[in-house]
Amino acid sequence: MIELEHLTKRYGEKLAVDGLTFTVRPGVVTGFLGPNGSGKSTTMRMMLGLDKPSSGEVRIDGKRYIDLKEPLRYIGGLLEARGVHPGRSAHNHLLCLAQSNEISPSRVNEVLDIVGLTSVAHKRSKGFSLGMGQRLGIAGALLGDPQVLLFDEPVNGLDPEGIHWIRNLIRDLADQGRTVFVSSHLMSEMALTADHLIVIGQGRLLADTTMADFITHNAHSFVRIRTPQPERLIAVLSAEGIGWDRGDEGSFEVSDVPAEQLGELAARHRLVLHELSPQRASLEEAFMRMTATSVEYHAHTPSENNGTASAGAPGAPPGAEPGSGPGSSGWGAHRKRGEGR
Structure with a gap:
């Protein structure tokens, strides 16, 4: 279990992490989300003792990281996969980690096999691709067979087979009762992997909830209906007091009714x-809506820079019309309010 209590980090006048308090529990995959600059990496570095908090603390199974005698046996982390001496082979890199934490050398071969690097175990890491380096970083996290694991962007550089593999590995680790904390910007992967979500923005906690509840409360679900009898459908819905919206291609959209x-x-x-x-x-939709006011770095399309995007909402996708942006009260440019609402 990972416990954060009022965790705060300042860099001069910059408040990077602002009083975070939450618990990452065993047996579930907990996703860690936030826009760029939200403080995710800084938070994970403090979890692993790489940055010292300005105030507050992190406990790993009730202990501070600094008090763990052989930390790789308690917590494994992947923060920067390329943090490997380029002249060392994959095997020797892991062997050095094992020796520093009194881990059996036989475990090195075990984790190399788990991540699929056995065939290149004695090649220097400087020749590794991004995906191979990522697998080596994951091997380092697994080396001590820890009960707590942190992964920052674990699918970065992996091919489709590798993405499928790491997704199943993370799920399996949680099913074994381990504490698994995963940060990623790939919403599609997070949706397939995480059970619980911690969402932060500008260093502050925005959400600590299940995946299902996060989506339910921060995005819009509806039932799409298409019929060759639209006037009859409107009459039936109106008679039942059921509201509706116009959708695209002549469809109707009904919310809050199964x-x-x-x-x-x-x-x-x-x-x-x-x-x-x-x-x-x-x-992705739910995340964009919740963090719309917490995004620190806003990119713009060329048309916006030329002043031709004034019709769209700020932060809206290219081509969006009024009412389609994350902070808009409308749901989409194609929608018109129904008479039954």
Whole structure:
């Protein structure tokens, strides 16, 4: 278990981490999200004793990192995969780590096999690709067979097979009852991997919740309906007091009513449906909405720089129209409010 209590870090006048308090529990994969500059890397460095907090503390299974006699046996971390002497082979790099923590040399071959580097174990790391270096960093994190693991951008540089492998590895580690803390900007991967989320912005805690609750409370899910009898559908929904929105391609979008209930309603009224499909909100959508006011670095498209994007909301994707930005009260440019709302 990892426990943070009022963890704070200042660099001069810059407040990088602002009083973070949360717990990372064993048996689940906890995702760590935040925009660039939000303090994620600084927080993880303090967890591993690489940066000293200005105030507050981090405890690993009840102990400070500095008090761990053989830290790799307690916590394994991947923060910077390229932090390897280029003249050392993968085997010798891991062997040095093992010897410094009184880990059996036989464990070196075990983790090289786990990460798929056995065939290049005695090659110098300077010739490794980004993906191979990433696998070596993961091997270092696993070396002490620790109960607590931290991974910062673990899929960086991996090919599709490697991404599938690390996803399954992380899930398996959590299923073994270990504490697994993963930071990533790849929302699609985080959505497939994490059970719980810690979200920060500008160094402050924004959310500490399950994946399902985070998406439910920060993004929009609805049921899409298409019918050749649109006027009858409007009449039926209005009679039931059910609100609706116009969607694209002549569809209707209904929120807060299960698809099953809508299907039964259509059947009772002999209403022909060509589509009745639940549309689930994405983690990316929920993340963008929650962190919209916490983004420190805003990029702009060339059209915005030329002053031609005034119709779109600030921070909206290229081509977006009014009402489609993360901070907008509308849901999309194509939507029009229904009379039944």
